[in-house]
Amino acid sequence: MPKSQFFGVSSLNDEVTALVVDDNKVSQMIHHQLLNVLGIVNHVVGNGKEAVEIHSSGKKFDLVLMDRDMPVMNGIEATKKLRDMGVKSTIAGVSSHSLSEERQEFIEAGLDDYHEKPLTIAKLLSVVSKIKYKA
Amino acid sequence: MDVAQLKRQLFEYTTLLFHEGFLDEQFTQLQQLQDENNPDFVVEVVSLFFDDSQRLLNELAKALDQQNIDFKKVDAHVHQLKGSSSSIGAQRVQRVCIAFRNYCQDKNVEGCLKCLQQVKQEYSLLKNKLETLFNLEKQILAAGGSAPM
Numbered sequence A: 001m002p003k004s005q006f007f008g009v010s011s012l013n014d015e016v017t018a019l020v021v022d023d024n025k026v027s028q029m030i031h032h033q034l035l036n037v038l039g040i041v042n043h044v045v046g047n048g049k050e051a052v053e054i055h056s057s058g059k060k061f062d063l064v065l066m067d068r069d070m071p072v073m074n075g076i077e078a079t080k081k082l083r084d085m086g087v088k089s090t091i092a093g094v095s096s097h098s099l100s101e102e103r104q105e106f107i108e109a110g111l112d113d114y115h116e117k118p119l120t121i122a123k124l125l126s127v128v129s130k131i132k133y134k135a
Numbered sequence B: 001m002d003v004a005q006l007k008r009q010l011f012e013y014t015t016l017l018f019h020e021g022f023l024d025e026q027f028t029q030l031q032q033l034q035d036e037n038n039p040d041f042v043v044e045v046v047s048l049f050f051d052d053s054q055r056l057l058n059e060l061a062k063a064l065d066q067q068n069i070d071f072k073k074v075d076a077h078v079h080q081l082k083g084s085s086s087s088i089g090a091q092r093v094q095r096v097c098i099a100f101r102n103y104c105q106d107k108n109v110e111g112c113l114k115c116l117q118q119v120k121q122e123y124s125l126l127k128n129k130l131e132t133l134f135n136l137e138k139q140i141l142a143a144g145g146s147a148p149m
Helices: A025-037 A049-057 A075-084 A102-106 A121-128 B004-019 B025-033 B041-063 B072-089 B091-105 B109-142
Strands: A017-021 A039-044 A063-067 A092-095 A115-116
Touching: A017 A025, A017 A049, A017 A102, A025 A039, A025 A063, A025 A121, A025 B025, A025 B041, A025 B072, A039 A049, A039 B041, A039 B091, A049 A063, A049 A092, A063 A075, A063 A121, A075 A092, A075 A102, A092 B091, A102 A115, A102 B025, A121 B025, B004 B109, B025 B072, B041 B072, B041 B109, B091 B109
Parallel strands: A017 A039, A017 A063, A063 A092, A092 A115
Antiparallel strands: none
16 A cells, blocks of 8 residues: 555545745755655645746645744744735745744744654644645 | 565664764655655755755854854854754754854854864764665665665
8 A cells, every 4th residue: 555545645635735845954855745645745845935937937836834943034034925926825834943932933933833843643644634725 | 694684774874873863753754755756865854954064064163253243144153953853853053053143143263163173073973874774774775775865
């Protein structure tokens, strides 16, 4: 049985697309595989500027996994810019910041969800359940 | 040694790594992500962690060797290492990184240098232990056993 079926999400995720935004190569690889295992087609970029650019090019995603601390453009600025552009995708902040003020600042930038790293299958399933807009 | 003995050895070794705090639940999460489409996922992500960590440790040594230490730069590198180590379940490395970051915030040079030595030591220990674990898995496959994860 494919893992996507095992986790009960295959019928939904044939249609779901996601963008991983993270500068950490290890996190990129893990988040990419997490999404693959759930059957979610995904693309990976290395910072907030690349996330904005890929949206500017016309690409759309149902889900964006956004890291907070990145060079060039961080997750807070990128989230604000994407919302200003009218991007309605579900944006989930994924960060290792545990202070509530830092978390709140990120959420107020326009997140739909927030999880502390490391991301797990359970956390990602929770995020996927919150997807409300189909790109 | 036959497959059954090798599997038992692998199980005991892995259990010990968890018991001694070298690995935590996140490593188990990585193992769950390995499948027939990505049969070498754990080895690949751990190899990436090794390469990335070595680079960060080199950068940290350079940054802490400066006349005027840029603690923001040091902290940024430690933050990356903390993130990577927590992502693969490298609990002891992650814990040293937490202490390291506190010393960065306090601009405590001595504390930072001490942590750099500690994190190098923990990283080296972990690398050896994971290499031993992966070698055991290879031996199981070579002996005709199934993929352990």
